[in-house]
Amino acid sequence: MQTLFEWVEAMPAWQKLLWIVLCMSFGGLLEWLIPLVKQRPNWWRHARVNGVFLLTTMAINSAVGALTIGLFSWIDTHGIGLLAWWEGPVWLELVVALVLFDLIGQYTVHYLLHQVPLLWRLHQVHHSDPHVDVTTGTRHHPLDFLVREAFALLAVVIIGAPLAFYLVYRLLTVFFTYLTHANMSFPPAVERLLSWVFVTPDLHKIHHHDEVPWTDRNYGNMLSIWDRLFRTMDRGDVRAVRYGLDITDAARGNDLGYQMRLPFRKTVQPLKATRTK
Numbered sequence: 184m185q186t187l188f189e190w191v192e193a194m195p196a197w198q199k200l201l202w203i204v205l206c207m208s209f210g211g212l213l214e215w216l217i218p219l220v221k222q223r224p225n226w227w228r229h230a231r232v233n234g235v236f237l238l239t240t241m242a243i244n245s246a247v248g249a250l251t252i253g254l255f256s257w258i259d260t261h262g263i264g265l266l267a268w269w270e271g272p273v274w275l276e277l278v279v280a281l282v283l284f285d286l287i288g289q290y291t292v293h294y295l296l297h298q299v300p301l302l303w304r305l306h307q308v309h310h311s312d313p314h315v316d317v318t319t320g321t322r323h324h325p326l327d328f329l330v331r332e333a334f335a336l337l338a339v340v341i342i343g344a345p346l347a348f349y350l351v352y353r354l355l356t357v358f359f360t361y362l363t364h365a366n367m368s369f370p371p372a373v374e375r376l377l378s379w380v381f382v383t384p385d386l387h388k389i390h391h392h393d394e395v396p397w398t399d400r401n402y403g404n405m406l407s408i409w410d411r412l413f414r415t416m417d418r419g420d421v422r423a424v425r426y427g428l429d430i431t432d433a434a435r436g437n438d439l440g441y442q443m444r445l446p447f448r449k450t451v452q453p454l455k456a457t458r459t460k
Contacts, residue, residue, distance in 0.1 A: 188347035210317035237321035264343015289404035
């Protein structure tokens with residue numbers, strides 16, 4: 184396992200980019216093999232817009248990473264975080280760290296992005312995609328992603344995670360992000376089995392419904408335990424889901440300028456609750 188940690192810590196930028204490409208390609212392959220819905224004719228335009236958001240996300244990630252590399256040394260030097268108070272087998276410490284990273288750096292911040300009006304303004308860009316597929320995983324307004332990065336670093340301090348643990352978590356997050364947004368669906372029996380532990384594409388597609396209460400369900404990224412524990416999990420007919428937001432212009436889902444300006448509209452109406460569970 185030490186070899187794995189050393190390899191992850193030494194990963195050059197091109198290998199991290201390659202991991203993103205591989206994860207997106209895997210999601211794209213599943214979309215071709217077991218598609219949920221038929222693809223749209225304007226797929227390339229859709230992918231180009233989401234690709235721009237991928238570039239801004241990568242730029243922010245690189246900048247934040249360069250600025251906070253000393254955080255891990257500070258944590259180790261001063262014995263900060265939960266792992267500094269408890270010592271166990273390395274593999275168990277890694278598992279604990281990944282579980283807590285998923286809670287703090289994914290579920291909690293995602294919940295707040297929906298419940299805090301100012302943060303919801305930023306997060307609307309992600310939900311305004313009327314055609315969810317593997318590229319939607321990259322669709323985050325730059326300010327939305329900065330909020331996510333802040334919570335990821337907060338998780339580092341709370342957990343007291345070494346750099347290697349954090350990097351493993353980031354690699355897994357990339358994988359699950361693209362998988363759960365992919366335009367595909369596992370066979371029902373497989374989906375049910377996997378969803379007892381992991382967030383599946385079907386679970387996450389419910390979250391991308393254009394109306395409440397569906398939009399405020401299924402916040403998890405990797406583990407489904409948090410939605411079960413906090414009673415925010417919901418199921419439904421994933422093929423009946425209408426993607427996007429009923430408070431944004433679906434026709435401008437691929438309009439980059441409109442999407443970048445979306446958080447700065449003067450007024451933001453709440454989603455309509457016209458459906459009952």
